[in-house]
Amino acid sequence: MPLLQLNNVQKSYQPGIPVLKDINFTLGRKECVGIVGESGCGKSTLARCILQLERLDQGEILFEGTPLQDKGEREIRPYRRHLQTVMQNPASSLNPKLKIRHSLMEPFRQYGAQVSLTHFRHGTEESMARQLMEAVELSPDLLSRYPHELSGGQKQRISIARAISLEPALVVLDEPTSSLDVLTQMSILKLLDHLRDALDLSYLFISHDLLAIQALSQKILVMKEGQIVDRFDKEGLFADERHPYTQQLVSLFDRTGVHHES
């Protein structure tokens, strides 16, 4: 049984203007599926639908075989622990008025008592906080700082630590690197790659950066105007049978990569 399965998902905010049209795909355990598309193609809406922040117009979202789309907020709550996310803007995904420790430990405080952890040692809030900071390669000194005292990359690491703190089954990565500079982008990608292996995570990786998508994911979906226009394993990116839009993306990105002509 796949971890996540989307069947015929449709969504529109205004009648007659569909944002998502007939989205179908599955995501297996320990798999990373990448979704690439331009801004406005509906990929963030898709993320919000999977995270149960939006109601679907039609279709179903199965999590380990259980349909989530008809559940109320109270019934969804037990599943939220397994559906975590890292968002694009590290500046706004942490409450500026709260210390890092407080934001980081929010999921643990909410669910910590009920869950059993396999990779982290279940312990006090303080010991959990230290383990998480270690996992994302940050100094525990940062715990008593406020968000504005941290760099963008550090804040993004905190968001990642928060997302993995309860060892979720799926982490939806919604443009986690897009607002960072290239060197930080690469260190975050490396961290995500490492954590996936260490914690047996599955990722849904959403980005407009084909390079980052190609680096991290095994399967790639190409989205355009609310539809999935192309899907392939990452080895197949350069294949001839690719959709013209995919080929256009490849040519845009490949001509700009740094490599020797000779």
Added chain:
Amino acid sequence: MTLLSVQNLTVQAGEAPLVSNISFDVQKGEWLAIIGQSGSGKSVTASAIGRLLAPNLKAQGKALYNGKDILQLGAKEMRRLRGTSISYIFQDYQGSFTPFHTIGRHFDEFLKAHFKLSKARRREMAEQALESVGLQPEMYTRYPFQLSGGQLQRSSIALALLTKPDLVIADEPTAALDSISAFKVLRLLADLQQETGCAMLFITHDLRHVRKHADQIIVIKEGAVVEKGDKQSVLDQPQHPYTRALMEASPSLSAASQLLKGDDTACLYCN
């Protein structure tokens, strides 16, 4: 022929230098890229040349534009220079447009300020400019919020090139766009540069954005130049480890799978 010659430029905030002793030349019609991470001082350099520094920052040194030191120009001369010879494209395209004025009104006001033209002629010029960046002339009557990020950045490029300047200073023009729109805007900018023959001072943090179009590259770290030279020599034989790190973070697409594997990244950009 040297269009702009920056000599020993230092920018200070109080006692702390943000940029120290930077020197470089921009030749006529050349594309010069300044690369650095956020906080490296690359934007401050661009602002200093454009005399757009925040009031608490002080610039020293020289920035000779056709032999005249921009840093010493009076307000009136500076305004004339900005209107005709030097223009800017900013990262924050939303901030570049007044939200309650139409796109057309921005063009109109700019033309009115710098030229004596009839109303019909101004409109004609603005619509031509919009078309030259691949936008419909109908955009003239639209408001900024009705346009996408890419469309707005195209409009600001059209606005910047309206007076056929000799030097365009582009401060991370693509950083706020998604990378697909960014590459499209970048290609447009390159085409227009070819067409008009203007020189380009292009500020970016992403080496991928300069590889195709730049002639010269300057790498800045912590306010100082760590490497400079023509594109091919910088990319083929990067001298400074920082430049190499930047290159490793921007491999070609076909090398992307190896991006995260191991520390030995030497072969990453040998396609």
Added chain:
Amino acid sequence: MKSGLTINKTCATKVFLSTFLILIASIAAYTFLILKHDPSFVDLNERLLPMSWQHPFGTDHLGRDMLTRILLGFQLTVGYGFLALLLAVAIGVPMGVIAGFKGGLIDRLLMRVADAFLAFPDTVVAIVLSGLLGAGIENLLLAIILVKWVNYARLARSTVVTERQKDYITMAKINGLSEWRIMLKHLFPHLIGHILVLASLDLGKIILLISSLSYIGLGAQPPAPEWGAMLNEARPYFQTVPALMIYPGLAIVTVVLFSNLLGDYLRDKFDVKKEVAE
């Protein structure tokens, strides 16, 4: 940079000085004078006396000790002002938070009511209401609460509406926090600063409102030693014994000034821009 710091420091000093003075005054009221004089003890033999050791501020037209009345007036005027403010905040803030967070019908309903109150100046609404309900300090308080809660509801709502769209609220939802907990844990911390600033500035306005309505006879009734009411009582003696008007007047000015200084100080302290710049 430097000048900004000095302004802040002088401002803080002023606030602390004022607080200190008022504290001393109220302590003094309780420990020495109340035992000495009854604020409503009428002694027509001692009316309109000048300053003396026995009566440091003299006596009024009915022979009551002025200092005792001024200090008790502090308790009355500032105490009622504070009470009205507290209730206005306690009603307004939750209303605003709920309206802002829930949106929809509740929001529209609450905000139209708020708009209706805002359409008239505070003083006019307060006069009309206490006129309708009848003179008396309780009715005046009710009127003040009715006109003031609106400000807090609007402030809380606008803050919540801005913050509600931020990613960290979404994250809190994803992390399983209920709506009430999100409001309590994530939204209230953003409100405290704004509310404190507005409230301390409002305290002065409310005290002025109580005093001015008492002066025209709609608030506290004689013989209550409310400053506005005292001013009213002293009117016939304005030319002969101006001290009777000067003392309550000075008291009002001091407290209102203190409230404004406190407001300015808090505004600087909670200035978001400054926080980022540091």
